[in-house]
Amino acid sequence: MSASLELLCRSCGAPFDAALAPLTCPSCKALVPPHPSASSFVRLGLDRPRFVVDEKALEASWLQRTRVVHPDRAVRKSDAERRFAVEQTAALNDAWRLVRIPFDRAALLLTTAGVPEPPLRQALLVAFIEAREEAESSPAHKAAVVADGVARFEALMAKVEAELRIVDDVVGGYGNPSAEAVRLRQVGALLAEARTLARLVDDLGGPRLLPSLTVR
Numbered sequence: 001m002s003a004s005l006e007l008l009c010r011s012c013g014a015p016f017d018a019a020l021a022p023l024t025c026p027s028c029k030a031l032v033p034p035h036p037s038a039s040s041f042v043r044l045g046l047d048r049p050r051f052v053v054d055e056k057a058l059e060a061s062w063l064q065r066t067r068v069v070h071p072d073r074a075v076r077k078s079d080a081e082r083r084f085a086v087e088q089t090a091a092l093n094d095a096w097r098l099v100r101i102p103f104d105r106a107a108l109l110l111t112t113a114g115v116p117e118p119p120l121r122q123a124l125l126v127a128f129i130e131a132r133e134e135a136e137s138s139p140a141h142k143a144a145v146v147a148d149g150v151a152r153f154e155a156l157m158a159k160v161e162a163e164l165r166i167v168d169d170v171v172g173g174y175g176n177p178s179a180e181a182v183r184l185r186q187v188g189a190l191l192a193e194a195r196t197l198a199r200l201v202d203d204l205g206g207p208r209l210l211p212s213l214t215v216r
Contacts, residue, residue: 005035010080023068023088031069031077031084040095040108049112049174051105051164062096097212103194104212106160109167110188113178117188120196128196135204146206149197153209156194163187 005019014027018035021043045061074085135145172179198209
């Protein structure tokens, strides 16, 4: 759980913990503004950052929360609350975008822990260049490179999940600084390789392994 961040409701003056990402004041139920320091995970109803989540339940929580703050429900409220409705909706959508895809969720957890994703190792970079050249030699070679890329991406993400399942259960695992910094740096290397694989497969006309990629 993140450290508390006490603010006062602008409608009734009651205190509330912005770190818990409330949508409304616990006392008067007026809409409150989203705080930029609140965790994307907490915004979506999780008690703390973690990789392994019930994705259907997480989506249901996002939908339920966006219904609460939908601007259409605030048309009869004060100017401030109408503004908060728009801001809360945007904050929830941003949180959902960052958390819903496992790769992006893993990358966000590294950012939360203050662990940067490292550059791709030189040997891997050379291997990817050679794979691209091979793919350009014939349609059959392209299909083989794409199939291999998809399989390798899935294997890398399985390794990411295995590592982050361990971090999920470590107190301070996603703190900044992290108690699991060494393991998270290893995860960062896996993500760097997986990201490059996804770009290669995408460039070669294969399946979109990462919807968040904007290479096309």
